[in-house]
Amino acid sequence: MNFKRAFLILTALSALLITACGKTGEQAQEQAKASEPKTREVAPGHEDPHWSYEGETGPTNWGTLSAKWPPCSEGKSQSPINIDQTMKADLSGLRATFKPAQLKIIHHTHIADAINNGHTIQVNYTEGDELSIGEEQFQLLQYHFHSPSEHTVDGKHYPMEMHMVHKSTAGNLAVVGVFIEEGQHNAAFDPIWSNLPQSQGTENHFENVTVDVNSLLPASTTTYRYDGSLTTPPCSEGVTWIIMTTPIQLSIEQISAFRNIIKSNNRPVQPLNGRAVVTDQVAESSMK
Numbered sequence: 001m002n003f004k005r006a007f008l009i010l011t012a013l014s015a016l017l018i019t020a021c022g023k024t025g026e027q028a029q030e031q032a033k034a035s036e037p038k039t040r041e042v043a044p045g046h047e048d049p050h051w052s053y054e055g056e057t058g059p060t061n062w063g064t065l066s067a068k069w070p071p072c073s074e075g076k077s078q079s080p081i082n083i084d085q086t087m088k089a090d091l092s093g094l095r096a097t098f099k100p101a102q103l104k105i106i107h108h109t110h111i112a113d114a115i116n117n118g119h120t121i122q123v124n125y126t127e128g129d130e131l132s133i134g135e136e137q138f139q140l141l142q143y144h145f146h147s148p149s150e151h152t153v154d155g156k157h158y159p160m161e162m163h164m165v166h167k168s169t170a171g172n173l174a175v176v177g178v179f180i181e182e183g184q185h186n187a188a189f190d191p192i193w194s195n196l197p198q199s200q201g202t203e204n205h206f207e208n209v210t211v212d213v214n215s216l217l218p219a220s221t222t223t224y225r226y227d228g229s230l231t232t233p234p235c236s237e238g239v240t241w242i243i244m245t246t247p248i249q250l251s252i253e254q255i256s257a258f259r260n261i262i263k264s265n266n267r268p269v270q271p272l273n274g275r276a277v278v279t280d281q282v283a284e285s286s287m288k
Helices: 003-035 059-065 187-193 252-259
Strands: 094-097 101-108 120-125 130-133 136-146 160-168 173-182 203-211 222-229 237-250 278-281
Touching: 130 173, 173 252, 187 252
Parallel strands: 173 237
Antiparallel strands: 094 130, 101 120, 101 203, 120 136, 130 136, 136 160, 160 173, 222 237, 222 278
């Protein structure tokens, strides 16, 4: 073998070795990537699972749908409840100062979960109306509706129930519940009912529509009060419930308008587990 031929053979072998090493390196990188943990990006607002009022994602299974929702199945102070036995008590005074405010009406799910699947129709306020329970101050965040009512009285459901959700600076929640029965047309709800969002995920914002929240409440100020929870996931406890004993009225047409959009969005009543439901004649002031 002459020198020139040997040189060509060595050059060819070197090229083959380099190519082989390159392929081995690429294969090693691919194997390393394959062994890395798989990650999945979650779209904003979809971190929590879907929940509903029926079937496999209904109230019976809420506590198993998310690791953040165990109170839904394990909590001992859950809402809503059936109100049948009450205790007379000297309770902290209730004072509400409601100011007409501009409305943002949203058709959506549980806001904390950011899921727009038609769980309710909620009215958000741009101004914080105030509720005082004793010395603690709360601001109205929003109110929304359930049909039929979530709370019952002596086992009886009302056609609808309104929940007015308030929050204190310390982060405590207080919800004023108002039963709604069929009766006369209620003009106080016209600014809301004439603009009900008709489809899931839609939001209506009205710059010039105002509602005096006080006009949505019954004239009687007698209440039931108890310690409970949110009635939707995550079912957090430590919520002060104030249920007005006297219902307000909506016409059958007004009730039907809501039910045509939202179908049966009530959680079944929960065990009392020894909790007391107290009541008194509350003297409400500054209702203007």
